[in-house]
Amino acid sequence: MIAETVCSAVSVAGLGIAAVTAYRRKFLSAARLAAYSLVPLGLVMTGAVGWAVDTAFSPTAWAGFGVLGAAWLMFMGTRAAERRAAGGRREREAAGEAGRDAVAPGASAPSLGPGARTARPPKQQPKAGGAEDFSDIEAILKKHGI
Template identity: 75%
Template sequence: MIAETVCSAVAAAGLGIAAVTAYRKRFLAAARLAAYSLVPLGLVMTGAVEWAADTAFSPVAWAGFGVLGASWLLFTTTRAVERRGGGTRKERRAARAAKRDAMAPSASAPSLGPSTSPATRPESKSKAKPRGAESGDDFSDIEAILKKHGI
């Protein structure tokens, strides 16, 4: 009852201020003030204010918010533990084994340097001449890739 009265008074005061603003020939600002002033009145007429007031003073509603907060806390905590790699030892051991089995034992990483076996070395028709020890080493891999693709 009190909340509805306060909202109605706020709406009436806002409409009064909008009327004064319109009297001063600021019609756009007056229309905006009238729109803002009608929001609390519309909330009172739809019953939203009564529902909000009943919810705010209801111990059952606050207990429900507490239960929702606890469930959210449990959810985020379990997600954080899961992302850190938590879980059972069995799951971690299975993940490690799958990671080891996923890679071939004789695989080499191309970014670690040139291959030592001549079979995997790319064949080029003309050898690039290094201009210096440092600049030749830097660009020889790039030149080999470009030649391989015919560029």
């Protein structure tokens, strides 16, 4: 009884605010406010408010919500585990297929003979005295006229 009275009062107050908004020539906002204001009244008229109040104060209903939550968590957990397992399986299959397709059947791996090694230029050592090489930066600045 109290919930129905509160919902009706909220609807009347919302419709009053919508009327004031319409008086200020903001018809779109007034229509939106009127729509929101009619929702609680509609819920009262359908009996949904009475059902919600009975459900909110029922320990059995809360236990049911807990069971539903546990079922949802189990469902999402199994889906996550399934995706993780399927993802790893797909990666292993892709790696296996890539490994088989990379080399032609019957071909041998190339061998590295004595001439296969190429001499690499030695890495440039920083100049003594701690000065860093800014020649590339200087070239960029000169290019742009700075």
